[in-house]
Amino acid sequence: MMQEETKKATYTIPVGPIHPALKEPIRLALTVDGEEIVDADVFVGQVHRGIEWLGMNRNNPVQSIYLAERICGICNISHPFSLVMAVEQAAGITPPPRAEYIRAIIAEMERIHSHLLWAGVAAHEIGFDTVFYLVWRVREEIMDLVEYVTGNRVTKAMFQIGGLRRDITEEQFPRIRQSLDYYKSVFDQLKRVFLDDKTIQMRTRNVGILKKEDALKLLICGPSGRASGVPKDVRQDQPYAAYADLDIKAMTPDMVTGTVVGDVYDRIIVRLLEVKQAIEIIEQCLEKMPPGPILAQPKIAVLLKALTQAEGEGIGRAEAPRGEVIHYVRLEAGQSTLATWKVRAPTYVNLMAVPTILKGMQIADVPIIFASLDPCMSCTNRMIITDRALRKKSIMSYEEMHRLSLQKTEKLRR
Template identity: 65%
Template sequence: MKYEVPIGPIHPALKEPIMLRFTLEGERIVDVDVIASQNHRGIEWIGMNRNNPVQSIYLAERICGICNFCHPSCLVMAVEEIAGIESPERAEYIRVIQGELERIHSHLLWAGVAAHELGFDSLLHYVWVVREKVMDILELVNGNRVTKAIIMYGGVRRDIKEEHISKIKEMLEYYKQAFSKLAKLFLEDKTIKMRTREIGILPYEEAIKLATVGPTTRASGVKKDVRQDMPYFAYPDFEVKAITPDMLTGETIGDTYDRIVVRLLEVKQSIEIIEQALENMPKGDILAEPKIIKVINQIKKSEGEAVGRYEAPRGEDIHYVKLREGFEYLYAWKVRAPTYINILSWRPMLLDMQIADIPIVAASIDPCISCTNRVIVVKGTEEKILTAEELHKLSVQKTRRLRR
């Protein structure tokens, strides 16, 4: 007999608003349907109708709290290409360092979540303690842990100073030592192996056909990494190589375990890139044009279209931008975050698996659904959707009530 199990829109195992509807035969999953329309903040609409291009950088930062450097970078890259803005050499190096710092913190965050999904909470706490080190550096260099507001058309807004460099080097040493311990904990632990080996397999052909990106596709043996294939910023200087699990284990299966391997190796790779970047960082300016009003005017005078591509921690991020002369906002803006395309891979991964595997397999692509702006209230069989306005009103009412 077949029956259906819905997971989400909000579920303790998947903390972001997305709904998965499973059809089961006993414990075996025979069909998966993803219902994504739980939230849409209309970010592209705001960029096309309300914000000037500089404001849109900070808007893009808020697409995802974790990848708050990737999305603005992608937008900046596309706009710079259209408007012909060049960045100073030092800025290109700082952008690389910022991007890699973000990759380290994002992969460690994911490692903690993965441990938690397996019920290994002591490991979650250990990994997140280790992650604090890079968060401290982000705060030291940028003044903020998340939404760092660092990138700008034609450069970056804050320099990496001499006193930061010694602290960053200290952090790199710390991670080099922590790496072997983390690798041992994640890759040699018997329980983790049992829960992830041969679980949620994404075969090579499926990975290519479904156009998956990032660690999800690399764990299936596809050597695809924008930093290697079509490098941007100062990445051509580093000759980054796409990481596949066979580099460590000698074989590629494409299961959840392989996705752990790829992410761990990428943390190590990021450490090496930052080291190399600090050593070779050119001196000079960090911003081509410090007067923002001039930048806005230059962009307003430009016309054309371009595609910005960036290798975010979760995979390739793409922004398509079209500018029209004299138009105040971005004429067209399309954001494609990596999870957008990666959720298609849930189906082949989850078919024939068991219910208990859903959390770790779903988490293994490192999904990032972003936050909600709507609430659905269900009363009996009736559904009512609250708008942001109504929600705001309710919130104000509650504050007033509490104040009494």
């Protein structure tokens, strides 16, 4: 290693593990040589709440749906969706076709809200707070729609084993279409803001590159994998719910630019394309929605008895906004709780890419690169920086890094 003579001031600001723009606590250890990142490591587990244990010891499967919803406040459709599919498979329950369509609709609504949320956070990370506010204003429209359809803004409580708890009626269609039309009208503006802006390009092009080979080796899933040119999407590869009847194709960045680089810019493209795709999917679902009941077994007492007597195992896979969510459950006869419940969330896998994509980058790029994976346990606000030249360990606060990120944007603008 080259010994550089630059004396970089090191900061020790032990701020707690939370930053307003990111959500959950996580710790990253970066080894830097001056400004360049040589190595990175991730430490997780600051939000362990023992959810699987609760599902296996306290709750019956129906109660566990609401627990699964609270695994993540953003993906709170994908998790109960997977759990419900797993339990249905284990107990041999088939939800009615109308429920399958409504499930797809709300899952796509979640994708729109999550990707817009991400776009705002990403803009904030490179210092474009104007865009952050713009995107979050646009996002409120989908929150209104979600509230109109499900009754709540965040935790929706829509799912039930063997169907849904709430129907979407014909009278509600015009309101849903109105929101979709709004998004179609602002989509081009969003695309222009994110893809044509010179400064955003400078901050995101060729930054945090994840090559296709690495993405395959590290099993990166979801939009982060697709941005590296891995056309994998559970909705396309193993269609569940209504997705088999719909026209779905995994979005890759070459649809817009013609090439796959696998950088942060490509991840923005993929997420923008998926917002558009989600709008189209909801429209298709509204058109094709079959009539009929929404529950296989409307009486909860009967359902619970059937679940207690059921024996078997099931796997539920769903494409969450961040990647593939897998829930595995095993039911044993005579046991009212789930005998086994295992959740695999996409962020845990995607975090494996962090050391690869951070290597060779600057500290000022860390916020946007880390955010570009859309980590759900995201909060890098406390990092241990080991400076090889100075042989000094220090803790850098997230605010300090955010400031560096802003400085870099300013510098590039000039």
